[in-house]
Amino acid sequence: MTPFAHRHLLGIADLSANEIVQILDLSDTFLEISERAIKKVPTLRGKTVINLFLEASTRTRTSFEIAAKRLSADAVNISGSTSSTTKGETLLDTARNLQAMRPDVIVLRHTASGAPHFIAAHVDAAVINAGDGTHEHPTQALLDCATIRKHKGRVDGLTIAICGDIAHSRVARSDVLALGKLGAKVRLAAPRTMLPIGIETLGAEVYDRMEPAIEGADVVMMLRIQKERLDGAGLFPNTREYSRYFGLGLRMATHLKPDAILMHPGPINRGIELDPALADGTRSVILDQVTHGVGVRMALLYLLAGGSAEN
Numbered sequence: 001m002t003p004f005a006h007r008h009l010l011g012i013a014d015l016s017a018n019e020i021v022q023i024l025d026l027s028d029t030f031l032e033i034s035e036r037a038i039k040k041v042p043t044l045r046g047k048t049v050i051n052l053f054l055e056a057s058t059r060t061r062t063s064f065e066i067a068a069k070r071l072s073a074d075a076v077n078i079s080g081s082t083s084s085t086t087k088g089e090t091l092l093d094t095a096r097n098l099q100a101m102r103p104d105v106i107v108l109r110h111t112a113s114g115a116p117h118f119i120a121a122h123v124d125a126a127v128i129n130a131g132d133g134t135h136e137h138p139t140q141a142l143l144d145c146a147t148i149r150k151h152k153g154r155v156d157g158l159t160i161a162i163c164g165d166i167a168h169s170r171v172a173r174s175d176v177l178a179l180g181k182l183g184a185k186v187r188l189a190a191p192r193t194m195l196p197i198g199i200e201t202l203g204a205e206v207y208d209r210m211e212p213a214i215e216g217a218d219v220v221m222m223l224r225i226q227k228e229r230l231d232g233a234g235l236f237p238n239t240r241e242y243s244r245y246f247g248l249g250l251r252m253a254t255h256l257k258p259d260a261i262l263m264h265p266g267p268i269n270r271g272i273e274l275d276p277a278l279a280d281g282t283r284s285v286i287l288d289q290v291t292h293g294v295g296v297r298m299a300l301l302y303l304l305a306g307g308s309a310e311n
Ligand code: CP
Pocket: 056, 057, 058, 059, 060, 061, 131, 140, 265, 266, 267
């Protein structure tokens, strides 16, 4: 296998298209382990993974823990509410103290953009960005690519609409980069107030209405309104109006291509950006995204912790 040229995974921006495909191929291989009766291989035996989640998470934290355990690594979880950051310890001190225990990988989620880059400069362990502020969520983008590739057979040449709170979405940013590198045409749809200035420079087409963005799209990805990052900004008049014009309800869904699939990174605000009947319907691949999250994170732990290939 081609050696992985990176010590950390801090953002999709650092990866080439070939490296993304390498991760997706490895993820498909590792996913098979999740289907076995005994879901464990010795690949990362003796390695230690610390999941340092200083912002809430269900899917990412759990799937990193499961990924580490399925590869036989020792996984340790630290959450914001139970860490000494609540007593005023700095991120740098936290990182240095964790490094003193000799982990092989530190997986960091943090409210501040750039936090994983900061600790990567101060620890010997490999650092994986599990979502930093509004910057990037690279493992989400990789699992999204893996899910699209499974359901559509390819990513190259597809039209993919990402709709919702683009301004605050690290998922959108990472997805635009990853999907663009794999040859997809990406459309972004949001109220003008939720479209950051200069977003076009990432290579996506930008729409301020949902209908033309989703018409003809092979994949429609809905994003959550990130109430925790809005900070009373008043970016839309009210939730009902937002939902009507930028949510995917049953009426809006009549604009979908017959074979379009629906995605959402979770957590879903049911009935706001996505109608529950669509979230749970036949087009939805949302839970398959979660399944692919385990495979992608197994692949990354393997590539960055330097495990042995015996399965
Ligand atoms: N998609 C995602 O990052 O979900 P969590 O916040 O639950 O990890």
